[in-house]
Amino acid sequence: EAQVTQNPRYLITVTGKKLTVTCSQNMNHEYMSWYRQDPGLGLRQIYYSMNVEVTDKGDVPEGYKVSRKEKRNFPLILESPSPNQTSLYFCASSSFGGSSSPLHFGNGTRLTVT
Amino acid sequence: AQSVTQLGSHVSVSEGALVLLRCNYSSSVPPYLFWYVQYPNQGLQLLLKYTSAATLVKGINGFEAEFKKSETSFHLTKPSAHMSDAAEYFCASMNTGFQKLVFGTGTRLLVSP
Numbered sequence: 001e002a003q004v005t006q007n008p009r010y011l012i013t014v015t016g017k018k019l020t021v022t023c024s025q026n027m028n029h030e031y032m033s034w035y036r037q038d039p040g041l042g043l044r045q046i047y048y049s050m051n052v053e054v055t056d057k058g059d060v061p062e063g064y065k066v067s068r069k070e071k072r073n074f075p076l077i078l079e080s081p082s083p084n085q086t087s088l089y090f091c092a093s094s095s096f097g098g099s100s101s102p103l104h105f106g107n108g109t110r111l112t113v114t
Numbered sequence: 115a116q117s118v119t120q121l122g123s124h125v126s127v128s129e130g131a132l133v134l135l136r137c138n139y140s141s142s143v144p145p146y147l148f149w150y151v152q153y154p155n156q157g158l159q160l161l162l163k164y165t166s167a168a169t170l171v172k173g174i175n176g177f178e179a180e181f182k183k184s185e186t187s188f189h190l191t192k193p194s195a196h197m198s199d200a201a202e203y204f205c206a207s208m209n210t211g212f213q214k215l216v217f218g219t220g221t222r223l224l225v226s227p
Contacts, residue, residue: 004157033215040123042204042219043158058214090157092215102148103215105157 137205
């Protein structure tokens with residue numbers, strides 16, 4: 001089954017404790033992206049990757065890091081989480097079959113930073 | 115800058131009534147446009163997309179949207195609401211450079227019996 005898998009689904013951590021949210025897709029997609037969803041703000045892009053070893057900032061990259069060493073994986077790293085990073089995070093992927101290719105989303109990771 | 119505006123954070127309808135969710139985009143060049151639906155505790159699923167092939171786009175679950183360049187709109191409609199349509203709906207725009215999908219703030223659809 002074609003899917004984007006995020007782990008964990010829920011995560012509670014404390015300020016300053018490094019964490020990684022994993023994202024993996026099995027569709028051989030070139031494009032991957034991370035979004036955060038906050039009430040009243042919709043989804044905002046954190047980082048995206050056009051292919052292996054090619055990443056770039058989205059609208060809200062501060063406090064986040066990503067890497068794309070393999071095509072299927074695109075982990076999101078919070079080196080020193082802060083309470084304002086409490087949010088619902090989504091990973092998404094898409095093929096490069098044309099600019100109209102829709103994004104496929106994971107089921108989300110709900111992060112709470114205390 | 116590219117942007118998407120969804121009018122109304124909440125829309126309430128009765129079962130069987132017309133559903134209309136509004137979306138306006140801001141772009142000098144007509145972008146690719148999408149509607150996504152999010153059910154509780156799930157990711158976003160694609161409802162439909164506009165790619166300039168036809169102005170009236172039909173999607174899944176009986177939804178459709180009409181692209182109107184003169185109004186820079188891409189409103190989502192469904193003739194008859196069902197209880198299972200209760201969810202949050204997001205309109206999104208993608209630039210032709212295929213670098214970013216810009217989302218609206220979402221509209222929560224409430225369906226009452």
